[in-house]
Amino acid sequence: MRPSRAANNRNWDRFAVTEAPFALLAALQARRDQGLLRTRCCSEHVSGSRMVVAGREHINFSSNDYLGASQNPLIRSAWKAGLDVWGAGSGASPLVTGYTAAHRELEEAIAEWLGVEAVMLFSSGFAANQAVIKSLLTAEHTVWQDRLNHASLQEAGSQHACRLRRFRHNDLAHLSSLLATAQGLIVSEGVFSMDGDQAPCAGLHELAHQSQNWWMLDDAHGLGVLGAQGRGTLDHQGLGSLRPDVLMATFGKALGTSGAFVAGRRELIDYMVNFSRDYVYSTHMPPAQAVATLAAVRWVKQADAARAHLAELIHRFRTGAMQAGLPLLDSATPIQPLLVGCSEQALALATSLRAQGLWVTAIRPPTVPTGTARLRLTLTAGHSVDDIETLVVALARAWQESRHV
């Protein structure tokens, strides 16, 4: 959607005279010229998979709340109960007085669920990824990243002193050709956030082992959704006994709350508690949030019915979309991108769907590589079979119309 020029210009006038040393206006104008200017949309009300924007209700097909956990009554009431016991915030960083029994209980529950030795909590996945890379890797080390890794991983790799090597998406042979012995960390996502496909985890583990490097898995989109008890991508791939050297995942997706954890061997967590500035110098997550997230872990472990419903919706969506000839990517996860290519066309599709009450997001460069603009559709257990049928019909119509302009 085009932002209102008049409204923006009014705000920008104040900055125009003091542009130097930061060329903000020029950067914004360049984005606007390329049709890539971003703006935020404000939801006025949210209820299950419905959201109200500009006074109008939409079915939300852009949320990462894969199991509908953010609206789950058990998790909501746990958050309220946690508030009554612990108050609104943690009051300090974890090494001062911000680490509570609520945090410890959540860490222990995650360790038991995923069979890891030790766990530490962060306020966001972005912070957790920065913390891992910045505290482990020095200028002497190399980080090998899948090209499609999340911005929080790429950012840490490119802004930090360590060497950054990017390997082609899920390409083990390319990674292998870039590897050096005992030099650093191989990093991949479990389920890729923009494509919905999965990493070749057995191969990554094997290459790390052979080359005496460490392997980190960011399972933000796999945890809760895939595998027995929602244990994630490794379990889904029949690799339930594999342990990455560093396992990271977030609470803001299938678990329905917010925040993240890093897990691994005891010495990794002890080391990060001592040396990660992102951890040591940041106010710890509110204990009430830890209480809610513990309830979320307990619920997600046994949420087979929600996972089965979600799997059914994914199957129906893919069958319908294929029959309609839509350009689906090969994804078995709730992330179902439609590859459009051109940014303007992706935007036009999103706008047309929104006009029909379906909230979908056009993802454009630089979030995805140039020429691969897409609609990123996400399905959740909060959707009904009817919602999926509505989506397929509306998509097919909008797709046909966009072909004919």
Ligand SMILES: *Cc1c(COP(=O)(O)O)cnc(C)c1O
């Ligand atoms: C969402 C996401 C993050 C960031 O987590 P936040 O808690 O939202 O900061 C990190 N990695 C991946 C793969 C993600 O999808």
